[in-house]
Amino acid sequence: MALMELKEAKDKFIHTWGTLATQWGINRTMAQIHALLLLSPRSMNADEIMADLQISRGNVNMNLRDLMDWGLIYKQLLPGERKEFFIAEKDIWKVAKQIAKERRRREIGPLIEAMEDLKEGIQPDTEEKEEFLKIVNEISKVSVFADNTMTSLLKSDENWLLNNFIKVFNK
Amino acid sequence: MALMELKEAKDKFIHTWGTLATQWGINRTMAQIHALLLLSPRSMNADEIMADLQISRGNVNMNLRDLMDWGLIYKQLLPGERKEFFIAEKDIWKVAKQIAKERRRREIGPLIEAMEDLKEGIQPDTEEKEEFLKIVNEISKVSVFADNTMTSLLKSDENWLLNNFIKVFNK
């Protein structure tokens, strides 16, 4: 890409972040607000975000709440200000961990639960039922494994250690 | 959940798989066809899938192709049959790896590329631009790390080794 001015690059960042997000099952506007706050050196209020991204108040409000649920932004009450201000977590490692954590909770958790339910509902008293349970059990095992792996990665704040482990594995 | 008959359990499995899939940004019908084939002891053709899930031919055709792109099902040409038959990969570890691989490719790849583009477009000749590049660089680092981690996990066919590593980490 050719040389860009800062404003242009920031817009591209916000736009790109929004587009990629839809590919990961995240709402585009939520991602754009997140990107905007990530790039903003100071906290912003709803009106500023509305003006910046040209979106409605309701939309901003809803997505700010979602972003807080995801643990990606914080509410900041400034002295002497009635309005609420929002600031993004700037430590990208924390951001990544937060996203991974949330996705683990939303994507793997329900899968494990659903498989447990199925296991409990079926008595393996025929060949067919055994076949079925075999698959359910396998999925159960794999999802518990994925869950554990995620948890481990998230717990390891010593990234260098993990990093080294990974490098060895790559050889 | 109370005791279920096999048919009921299979339907629940297919339904659940479809619902969960939408939460991970995957098309519901694609997931249902996948679930149906996972549970089917024999390969199925388009007409059978249409009848089973009550969906149109076009829909079945499109999603079968997507499932093949994901590497989750295979086309099977049976001798003496004009119709194409499809069979799912039954090894759940392979399925999980395939899904992880595909998501890595679709979700992390474009992110890395986008950040590289931004880095190239900006000259760090002002304080502001340096700030911006710092964030882009951080995201770049984190996504390359995530990419490597995924790759390592995928390469390790010796699951026991990884499993042990993970257990140690959990202590």
Added chain:
DNA sequence: AAAAACTTTCAGAATATTTTGAAAATTCAA
């Protein structure tokens, strides 16, 4: 207590995604 400042809600509108099904294209047997 009233009013002003601000946030939240939610029904309807706008947009995006998925699905249908008939027509076009392809494959294969005769």
Added chain:
DNA sequence: TTGAATTTTCAAAATATTCTGAAAGTTTTT
């Protein structure tokens, strides 16, 4: 070849998701 069987395409319809903006709710100031 021809034509029957099968697969693929794609425009329009159905469905699902997201967004708007005005009204309702809340908090703070006077």
